[in-house]
Every structure is written in C-alpha cells, then in structure tokens.
Amino acid sequence: MEFFFQQLINGVTLGSIYGLIAIGYTMVFGIIGMVNFAHGDIFMVSAFIALLLFLALTTVIGITWLVLAFIIVLLLAMFFTSLWSWVIERLAYRPLRGSFRLAPLISAIGMSIFLANFVQVVQGPRNKPIPPMFNETIALTSGGLFDVTVAWKQIVIMVVTVVLLTIFWYIVQKTPLGRAQRACEQDRKMAALLGIDVDLTISITFIMGAALAAVAGTLYLIQFGNVNFADGFIPGVKAFTAAVLGGIGSIPGAVIGGLLIGLIEVLWAAYVSSDYKNVAAFTILIVVLIFMPQGLLGKPEIEKV
Amino acid sequence: MPAGHDTATSPATQRLNNALREAGLAALISAGLSFPILALGAEPDINNQLALQTRWSWMFAAIIIIACARFFAVMLDGWRARTLAMAGLLCAAFGFGTWYFAGIAEPKIVGGTIVAGLIAMLAAFPIDTSESRASIAAKAPARPATILSSTATSLIATAGIGALIAFPLAMLWWFGSAGSLKWINNYGIQILIFVMLGWGLNIVVGLAGLLDLGYVAFYAVGAYAYALLATQFDLSFWICLPLAGIMAAFWGILLGFPVLRLRGDYLALVTLAFGEIIHLVLTNWSDLTNGEAGILSIPRVTFFGVPFTAGEGGFAHLFGLEFSPIHRTIFLFYLILALALITNFATLRLRRLPIGRAWEALREDEIACRSLGINTTNTKLTAFALGAMFGGFAGSFFAVRQGFINPNSFTFMESAWILAIVVLGGMGSQIGVALAAIVMVGGTEALRELDFLKQLFGQDFNPVQYRMLIFGLAMVVMMIWRPRGFVSTRTPSIFLKERKAVAADLVGEGYG
Numbered sequence: 034m035e036f037f038f039q040q041l042i043n044g045v046t047l048g049s050i051y052g053l054i055a056i057g058y059t060m061v062f063g064i065i066g067m068v069n070f071a072h073g074d075i076f077m078v079s080a081f082i083a084l085l086l087f088l089a090l091t092t093v094i095g096i097t098w099l100v101l102a103f104i105i106v107l108l109l110a111m112f113f114t115s116l117w118s119w120v121i122e123r124l125a126y127r128p129l130r131g132s133f134r135l136a137p138l139i140s141a142i143g144m145s146i147f148l149a150n151f152v153q154v155v156q157g158p159r160n161k162p163i164p165p166m167f168n169e170t171i172a173l174t175s176g177g178l179f180d181v182t183v184a185w186k187q188i189v190i191m192v193v194t195v196v197l198l199t200i201f202w203y204i205v206q207k208t209p210l211g212r213a214q215r216a217c218e219q220d221r222k223m224a225a226l227l228g229i230d231v232d233l234t235i236s237i238t239f240i241m242g243a244a245l246a247a248v249a250g251t252l253y254l255i256q257f258g259n260v261n262f263a264d265g266f267i268p269g270v271k272a273f274t275a276a277v278l279g280g281i282g283s284i285p286g287a288v289i290g291g292l293l294i295g296l297i298e299v300l301w302a303a304y305v306s307s308d309y310k311n312v313a314a315f316t317i318l319i320v321v322l323i324f325m326p327q328g329l330l331g332k333p334e335i336e337k338v
Numbered sequence: 339m340p341a342g343h344d345t346a347t348s349p350a351t352q353r354l355n356n357a358l359r360e361a362g363l364a365a366l367i368s369a370g371l372s373f374p375i376l377a378l379g380a381e382p383d384i385n386n387q388l389a390l391q392t393r394w395s396w397m398f399a400a401i402i403i404i405a406c407a408r409f410f411a412v413m414l415d416g417w418r419a420r421t422l423a424m425a426g427l428l429c430a431a432f433g434f435g436t437w438y439f440a441g442i443a444e445p446k447i448v449g450g451t452i453v454a455g456l457i458a459m460l461a462a463f464p465i466d467t468s469e470s471r472a473s474i475a476a477k478a479p480a481r482p483a484t485i486l487s488s489t490a491t492s493l494i495a496t497a498g499i500g501a502l503i504a505f506p507l508a509m510l511w512w513f514g515s516a517g518s519l520k521w522i523n524n525y526g527i528q529i530l531i532f533v534m535l536g537w538g539l540n541i542v543v544g545l546a547g548l549l550d551l552g553y554v555a556f557y558a559v560g561a562y563a564y565a566l567l568a569t570q571f572d573l574s575f576w577i578c579l580p581l582a583g584i585m586a587a588f589w590g591i592l593l594g595f596p597v598l599r600l601r602g603d604y605l606a607l608v609t610l611a612f613g614e615i616i617h618l619v620l621t622n623w624s625d626l627t628n629g630e631a632g633i634l635s636i637p638r639v640t641f642f643g644v645p646f647t648a649g650e651g652g653f654a655h656l657f658g659l660e661f662s663p664i665h666r667t668i669f670l671f672y673l674i675l676a677l678a679l680i681t682n683f684a685t686l687r688l689r690r691l692p693i694g695r696a697w698e699a700l701r702e703d704e705i706a707c708r709s710l711g712i713n714t715t716n717t718k719l720t721a722f723a724l725g726a727m728f729g730g731f732a733g734s735f736f737a738v739r740q741g742f743i744n745p746n747s748f749t750f751m752e753s754a755w756i757l758a759i760v761v762l763g764g765m766g767s768q769i770g771v772a773l774a775a776i777v778m779v780g781g782t783e784a785l786r787e788l789d790f791l792k793q794l795f796g797q798d799f800n801p802v803q804y805r806m807l808i809f810g811l812a813m814v815v816m817m818i819w820r821p822r823g824f825v826s827t828r829t830p831s832i833f834l835k836e837r838k839a840v841a842a843d844l845v846g847e848g849y850g
Binding site: 067068078081082084085086088089092093109113116117120124125128129132133134135136137138139140142143144145146147148149150151152153154155156157158159161162163164266270273274308309311312315316318319322323326 | 367370371373374375376378379380381382386387388389390396547549551596597599600602603604606607608610611612614615618619621622750751754757758761803804806807809810811812813814816817818821
C-alpha cells in the first residue's frame with residue numbers, strides 16, 4: 034500500500050508537468066486547429082534556458098538563496114521561451130494560414146527538427162546535469178513497510194502548477210483577452226468583424242502556451258536534474274496524448290489528461306514493465322484518437338465544408 | 339503639388355528610415371532569442387559539475403547577420419538584388435568567421451571573401467534600382483506551366499536509367515576496383531535506398547495526401563522480417579524479399595483499418611505513435627530481436643543462389659573472373675536500382691487506374707470524394723498498404739546490404755528524413771522526389787568528405803547534425819515559399835483533348 038501511495042505522489046508530480054505542456058497544445062489547437070508539433074521542443078529549449086540561467090545566477094551573480102534563484106529563473110525562462118514561440122509563430126506558422134491543411138503541420142515538424150538540432154549544435158549532444166535542489170523529503174507515513182515520502186521539489190512542482198493554472202484559468206475565463214481568445218476559437222472571421230485583432234490574439238495564445246511550457250521545463254529540470262537536446266520529443270508526444278485524452282481544446286481537460294497520463298505511466302512502470310512505459314503512453318494515444326477523438330471533456334467535432 | 343513638400347521626407351529617406359528601424363527591431367529580437375541559448379554554454383568539468391561558458395561573439399555575429407538580412411529585405415525589392423545581397427552577407431560572414439572563430443589567418447582567403455561579400459552587398463543596390471520597380475508592382479502573370487512532350491519525357495527517363503545502369507561500370511573503370519567501392523556503395527546504393535523509400539512514401543503522402551510520420555516502421559518490419567527469416571529458418575533472400583513486402587503491407591493494413599477514418603493531423607500522430615511503438619518493441623523484446631545489440635551476421639545476398647565468395651562455386655569462379663568484393667556491391671546496386679524502378683513503374687501505372695485517380699481526388703478534397711461515392715477507407719487503405727509494402731522491400735534490402743541491423747536505424751528521425759525528401763521534392767512528383775533524395779543524401783555524404791570543413795570548424799565537427807538543422811529549416815521555408823515542392827507542376831492524369839500541365843500556384847486545394 035505504501036508503495037502505491039508513493040507511486041501516486043510520483044505520478045501526480047509527473048502528471049503536473051505533462052499537464053502544463055498539454056495546455057500549450059490544447060490552446061493552439063483550439064484557436065487555429067493546428068497540432069503545434071514543435072511545442073515539445075519549445076519545452077526542451079525552455080529547460081535549457083532555465084539551466085543556463087540557473088548556472089549564471091548561482092555562479093556568476095552569486096545568488097545563494099535557492100528560492101529566489103528559482104523564482105527569477107522561472108520568470109526569465111517564461112519570458113525568453115515566449116519570445117522563441119512568438120518568433121516561430123510569426124515566421125513559420127502565420128504565413129501558412131489559408132495554405133493547404135497539412136502545410137502548418139509539416140512546417141511545425143520542420144521547426145521541431147530544427148530546434149532539436151539547433152540546441153544539439155550550440156549546446157552539445159551530452160546530458161547536462163545540474164546539482165540537485167529542494168531534495169529534502171518529508172515523511173507522510175511511518176511505521177509501515179517503508180515511509181511514504183514527498184520531496185520538497187515535488188511540493189514545489191505541485192504548488193507552482195496549481196498557482197499558474199489558476200492564473201491562466203482566470204485570464205481565459207474572466208479577462209477581455211480570454212474572451213477574445215474564446216471568440217476566435219468559435220469563429221475567427223466573425224471575431225475579426227467584431228473588432229478583435231485575430232493575429233494578435235493567436236500570437237498571445239502561442240506566447241501563453243510557451244510560458245506554461247517554460248514552467249514545465251524549469252520544473253522538469255528540478256525534478257529530473259538533467260536535460261538533453263532530444264528530451265523534447267517523448268514528453269511532447271505524451272503531453273499531446275494528454276491533451277487528446279482530456280479533450281483537445283479544453284484547458285481543464287488538458288490538466289486532467291496530463292495527470293492521468295502521468296499516473297498511468299508511473300503505475301505502469303511500477304507494476305507492469307518499465308521498459309514498456311512509453312509503449313503504454315503511445316497506445317493510449319492511438320486508442321483515444323481512434324475510439325474517442327473528442328476525449329473526456331471535449332466537444333464532438335463536426336466536419337464542415 | 340502637395341503643400342507641405344518641405345516637411346515631407348523623400349520616399350528614399352523614408353525607406354531607409356523604415357529599413358533601419360526594422361533592422362534595429364530584428365537585432366533586438368535576435369538578441370533576446372540568442373541570449374541564453376547561444377551566448378551561454380555549459381560543459382561538464384572533471385567533477386561532472388556544469389561550468390558556465392560565455393560566447394558573446396557568437397551572439398553578436400548572429401545579431402549582426404540577422405539585422406543585416408532584415409535591412410536588405412526591407413530595402414531591396416527585386417529577388418535578384420536580394421539574393422545577391424544575402425549571398426554577399428553570407429560570404430562576408432564566412433570570411434570573417436574563418437578568421438575570427440577558426441583562427442585561419444590567410445589574408446588572401448579571409449580578405450578576399452570579406453571584400454567580395456561587401457562588394458556583392460553594395461552592388462545589390464544599383465541592381466535593385468535598375469530592376470524597374472514598376473514591373474514588379476504590376477502583378478506578374480502566373481508562370482505558364484511548361485510541359486515536356488511525352489517523347490521528351492521518355493527520352494529523359496531512358497537517358498537517366500541508362501546513366502544509372504552505366505554508373506557502377508563507369509566508376510569501376512574510372513577508380514578501379516578498390517576506389518569505386520566508396521562511390522557505388524556510399525553514393526549509389528545509399529541514394530537509391532532513399533529514392534525508393536521516398537517513392538514508397540510518395541504514394542501515401544504525395545498521391546493520397548495522408549501524412550505518415552511512422553513510415554520507418556514498415557522499413558523496420560521489412561528489415562527484421564528478412565533478418566529473422568534468414569537467420570532462424572535459413573530462407574534465401576529471394577524468398578524473403580516478397581515475404582518481407584507482404585508482411586509490411588499486412589502491418590500497414592492492420593494499422594490502417596482503424597486509423598484511416600481519422601482526419602489528417604490525427605492520422606499523422608497515430609502513425610507517429612505506431613512508429614515509436616515498433617521502435618520500442620524492437621528495442622525491448624530481446625528474445626526475438628536481440629534488443630539494442632541487433633541481429634548480427636545476416637546472410638549476404640547471392641547471385642540467384644550463387645554466393646559472392648572466393649574460391650570454388652563462388653560468383654567469380656563461375657564467371658571466370660578474378661574474385662573481388664566489388665562484385666557483390668555492384669550486384670546490390672543493380673538490385674536496389676531494379677527495386678526502385680519497380681516502385682516507380684508501379685506508381686506510374688497505378689496513377690492511371692481508377693484507384694490512382696481516387697487517391698489524387700482524395701488528396702484534393704475528401705468530402706467531395708465521399709459525396710461522389712468513392713469508398714475513402716478502402717482507397718486510403720490501398721495507398722497505405724502499397725506504401726508500406728515498398729517500405730518493406732527497401733527494409734529487407736537494407737538488411738541484406740548491411741548484414742547487421744539494430745533498432746537505432748529505425749528512429750523517428752529516419753521517418754522525418756524520408757518525409758523531408760518527399761516534401762522538398764514536391765509531394766506527388768516522382769522526379770522531384772528522386773532529385774531531392776540525390777541532393778539530400780548525396781549532399782550529406784559529400785559533406786562527410788570535405789576535410790577542409792574539419793579544419794575550419796574543428797575535429798568534432800559533425801555534418802550530420804547540420805544536415806538535420808538545415809533540412810528542418812528547409813521544410814519550413816518550403817511550406818511558405820513553395821508548398822508544392824521544387825518540381826511543382828501538375829500533369830493531371832486525365833485530360834480533355836490535349837495534355838497540359840497546371841502550375842502549382844493555380845491549383846486550389848480543398849480541405850478534407
């Protein structure tokens with residue numbers, strides 16, 4: 034039983050990270066109907082940015098209080114990653130609106146390949162380890178077979194995820210910007226006629242998705258302690274699976290999907306086979322896309338001419 | 339006359355101001371992009387602790403190049419002037435880089451490239467003004483599509499095939515038995531494998547319009563089918579080849595049945611997941627596939643039963659030749675040439691059948707197809723299965739050529755690489771795909787050869803990283819600039835009265 038609870042905590046931690054990435058997929062898909070294949074690599078770039086900033090802050094500037102360093106890194110990583118995402122949207126996706134259907138996806142695949150190899154070229158192909166932080170653990174139970182523990186970094190991950198989700202949920206539901214986004218999602222042409230700057234709204238959607246991916250990247254770095262140029266692909270596909278599982282286009286769906294994927298992955302690795310944990314995630318993707326493409330919270334899609 | 343002509347700035351000054359502002363903005367953005375990821379580096383030191391390195395010069399080089407490029411893009415109108423200016427910029431940057439980063443201080447080379455680049459950049463301005471702006475402003479008429487007459491096409495095709503047949507013999511004659519191995523193997527066979535894969539994927543992506551991101555899975559199925567059948571059951575290559583194709587097609591159908599009802603981008607992701615699952619299973623199912631270590635000592639190809647070995651009963655002995663390993667390589671070359679040509683021939687014939695026309699109709703507009711009574715699932719399934727089958731053939735050829743396979747040859751990057759060949763070649767164009775394969779695969783092989791690049795960029799310079807970087811970017815540029823690929827004219831397979839081609843910019847495409 035202790036083992037199960039321990040895995041549950043690990044699964045929720047991992048699921049939070051997937052959920053944060055999944056929101057970027059789901060928001061972009063909701064607003065322009067495109068699978069942003071490069072989003073996973075944006076996440077990887079953000080982890081690298083966080084790593085470099087963290088090194089710069091601790092070694093060059095000499096901030097010793099980890100909490101302050103973490104907050105600064107988080108904010109700066111969100112800024113720089115958003116800039117990348119904005120530029121990519123302007124250069125690689127915006128010119129393709131109105132092109133044939135697969136054009137944005139192919140362009141995104143090209144961008145994904147470019148980003149991974151760009152990071153490989155400028156940062157080298159090796160794993161980049163960072164010193165562990167927030168590693169102290171708290172025992173939740175005692176006296177059983179072994180203690181169920183939660184590390185501070187896991188608490189940090191869950192708290193940051195919840196806080197940021199609340200902020201973003203508020204933005205999308207309650208602000209004029211969020212209203213504009215939801216209007217564009219329903220009918221872009223009509224939104225434009227009503228005076229909404231559609232291009233700007235789409236750009237902001239990309240920026241918001243990238244900012245959350247940057248949070249995920251920073252948290253990923255803290256949780257796993259190293260990052261590699263190829264780390265964008267598999268988490269990217271899993272987060273996409275989460276978005277589809279939760280119902281693509283739905284933000285709460287993305288979070289629920291992320292948590293489910295995280296739990297399934299961790300429990301599968303714990304009880305069935307850790308070699309095949311990625312197979313489990315990919316199988317979920319195939320099964321969900323085939324049998325319930327609208328996901329848990331999504332709306333069924335009507336095909337229009 | 340406008341009244342305030344003394345306050346209004348002249349159009350030229352306005353243009354310059356505008357260009358300078360845009361260049362400044364571009365510099366600012368590129369500074370933001372390159373600050374952490376380019377200007378800072380982290381390398382583990384002896385204690386496996388990351389140590390921060392700064393590379394401000396890289397960042398400034400990137401900023402200057404991007405700002406200049408933006409400046410020229412705003413200042414110059416004509417494409418000739420733009421190309422010249424960009425080429426000059428790259429030339430000057432290259433010259434400066436060799437001196438500053440690689441430390442090559444040969445004044446002739448460094449000074450020469452920098453001066454040539456500067457001259458080209460300056461020369462772009464007078465060229466631009468001489469290109470009359472009015473003619474650019476007047477909308478250029480759509481390029482008339484040129485079409486080769488059928489006799490010319492068949493002449494070119496015959497000449498091309500003739501050249502390919504003569505290729506190994508010419509290499510043998512030119513470089514001798516030892517020197518030609520590299521040319522026939524690294525260039526000839528390697529390129530032809532990718533031509534064949536490109537043509538196979540072209541059926542799925544180019545003709546039927548189904549984006550398949552897991553094509554390498556079928557390649558893997560073909561390769562492992564041959565490797566396992568040959569090592570476990572001692573079957574010969576000639577029996578395994580069709581079996582491998584059938585097996586790959588079977589997997590294509592198995593995957594295709596449930597997924598082909600999905601819309602385009604969902605289908606792409608399901609095929610991606612399928613490709614990854616196959617890769618993971620090959621890696622982890624050690625009992626069957628021997629995992630990461632792969633399958634060793636796969637039986638080599640025989641000349642229809644006659645082995646390419648030295649001594650009694652071998653190919654050389656039978657034909658009274660002196661034994662040389664090049665015989666097998668040449669035979670492999672002709673084998674993959676034949677397989678590729680079969681793929682091409684089958685595709686060209688299928689395009690004339692109702693099923694081929696249904697594929698292309700499906701690509702253009704799925705909803706219209708359905709309303710005309712075409713069974714879209716069956717149509718997609720045939721395309722998928724046929725594409726998979728050719729992938730399987732190519733896979734079993736790959737296994738017999740290498741004599742050793744492991745799962746690392748069948749990653750997503752390989753799928754992306756084949757997809758890039760199809761996309762850059764022009765989806766649906768047979769000759770375009772072949773040209774793209776020659777340029778991309780041959781170009782990569784050629785990059786490996788260039789020793790002076792190693793001298794410039796250091797010994798750890800690895801062109802394979804750069805090829806993916808460049809071709810990833812090329813896919814993006816291609817989608818924006820010419821979504822139909824380099825060879826972008828369409829010859830409809832059915833026509834009224836006379837053959838005519840349709841320029842790609844005139845072809846609208848339905849959503850579906």
